[in-house]
Amino acid sequence: MQASKAFNFAMLCAxxxxxxxxxxLQPMLPxxxxxxxxxxxxxxxxxxxxxxxxxxxxxxxxxxxxxxGRKPLMLISxxxxxxxxxxxxLATSFETLLILRALQGFFLGGLPAxxxxxxxxxxxxxxxxxxxxxxxxxxxxxxxxxxxxSGALTDYLQSWQASLWILGGFSLILWMLAYQxxxxxxxxxxxxxxxxxxxxxxxxxxxxxxxSLVYLVGGLNFFIxxxxxxxxxxxxxxxxxxxxxxxxxxxxxxYLSGTYAASRSGQWAKGRSLPLMMALGISLLLVGTGLTLxxxxxxxxxxxxxxAFGFFLSHxxxxxxxxxxAQHARASASALYSVAYYxxxxxxxxxxGYFWQAWGWLGVVLAAWAVLAFNLGSTLYLHQQxxxxxxxxxxxxxxxxx
Numbered sequence: 001m002q003a004s005k006a007f008n009f010a011m012l013c014a015x016x017x018x019x020x021x022x023x024x025l026q027p028m029l030p031x032x033x034x035x036x037x038x039x040x041x042x043x044x045x046x047x048x049x050x051x052x053x054x055x056x057x058x059x060x061x062x063x064x065x066x067x068x069g070r071k072p073l074m075l076i077s078x079x080x081x082x083x084x085x086x087x088x089x090l091a092t093s094f095e096t097l098l099i100l101r102a103l104q105g106f107f108l109g110g111l112p113a114x115x116x117x118x119x120x121x122x123x124x125x126x127x128x129x130x131x132x133x134x135x136x137x138x139x140x141x142x143x144x145x146x147x148x149x150s151g152a153l154t155d156y157l158q159s160w161q162a163s164l165w166i167l168g169g170f171s172l173i174l175w176m177l178a179y180q181x182x183x184x185x186x187x188x189x190x191x192x193x194x195x196x197x198x199x200x201x202x203x204x205x206x207x208x209x210x211x212s213l214v215y216l217v218g219g220l221n222f223f224i225x226x227x228x229x230x231x232x233x234x235x236x237x238x239x240x241x242x243x244x245x246x247x248x249x250x251x252x253x254x255y256l257s258g259t260y261a262a263s264r265s266g267q268w269a270k271g272r273s274l275p276l277m278m279a280l281g282i283s284l285l286l287v288g289t290g291l292t293l294x295x296x297x298x299x300x301x302x303x304x305x306x307x308a309f310g311f312f313l314s315h316x317x318x319x320x321x322x323x324x325x326a327q328h329a330r331a332s333a334s335a336l337y338s339v340a341y342y343x344x345x346x347x348x349x350x351x352x353g354y355f356w357q358a359w360g361w362l363g364v365v366l367a368a369w370a371v372l373a374f375n376l377g378s379t380l381y382l383h384q385q386x387x388x389x390x391x392x393x394x395x396x397x398x399x400x401x402x
Contacts, residue, residue, distance in 0.1 A: 077110025151249020
């Protein structure tokens with residue numbers, strides 16, 4: 001039991017480390033705009049590029065870990081990501097910062113690509129479900145904690161560089177805990193990477209219309225959701241709000257409504273159509289996004305709370321739908337969903353940036369509505385196609401990513 005607790009704590013530390021470093025720059029984007037004389041669209045690339053390279057990395061780390069082992073690859077990739085965090089403050093140009101963020105995203109992809117397979121191999125089934133839940137909690141808490149830490153430190157120290165150095169030092173402590181507490185792989189069996197079979201599995205999943213559509217919906221939901229937070233920081237850093245990085249970081253506390261929605265989604269979906277429940281989540285995203293047009297901080301925060309609730313409800317059920325519909329090679333089916341998810345995060349800022357430049361926040365909201373309307377129609381179409389099929393749910397309905 002003690003070993004299991006140590007294992008869980010180590011995975012929680014590792015998960016927090018990865019997602020804290022991935023999202024730490026988001027509340028300090030207005031400061032970076034001033035430092036490097038950037039437009040909002042350029043600043044958003046600092047988030048987009050890291051999620052893009054993380055998505056690419058998912059294709060690479062999984063097969064590598066099958067051949068060379070789980071724990072060593074996770075630890076090496078995390079340590080490399082921390083090294084980049086400590087180097088980031090030394091950047092003297094936007095281009096250098098962008099390259100370093102791309103590199104950091106690639107290194108941060110190691111843990112998400114390997115973690116669940118590692119847990120499944122090393123733990124009994126009863127322990128595995130608890131461990132996965134804690135690991136996913138670390139995703140959420142890391143994303144939230146990284147934003148809060150970097151926002152608060154940037155505001156207090158008046159230095160984004162010092163903020164990242166402190167985050168890097170804290171991350172190094174978490175890494176050392178993971179290094180000490182994560183057990184060596186005992187059930188791992190190395191097998192050569194067969195690229196032909198992997199590509200065939202991917203092609204077969206993509207050829208199925210219902211899977212491809214959910215990949216698209218999941219990616220486009222994150223395409224909008226995460227990048228709305230990026231552009232809302234630009235709105236709130238200026239008149240009439242003038243929020244500092246600390247208060248901008250606190251905006252991400254609204255994620256907690258999404259954590260609750262994801263944890264309850266399995267219960268709410270019992271006996272109901274998963275696509276219809278996804279549609280409910282997307283409808284809430286439409287409503288919450290509309291509320292942000294009201295020029296009042298309370299309405300805006302309410303809108304973000306509703307957005308997080310709707311997004312994570314839809315996302316957790318979309319993940320479940322993929323696992324349920326995949327007829328074989330479920331790991332590769334889920335990997336494709338993760339790739340679509342992070343590619344959406346990395347490209348949404350570019351799309352919304354055009355509308356921000358033309359019409360400001362109103363343009364961002366209208367552009368978001370257009371994409372979400374497509375997603376709503378897609379999930380309703382899936383419901384029509386599958387409404388005669390009995391709906392079942394399982395414990396993995398509670399899984400979510402941040």
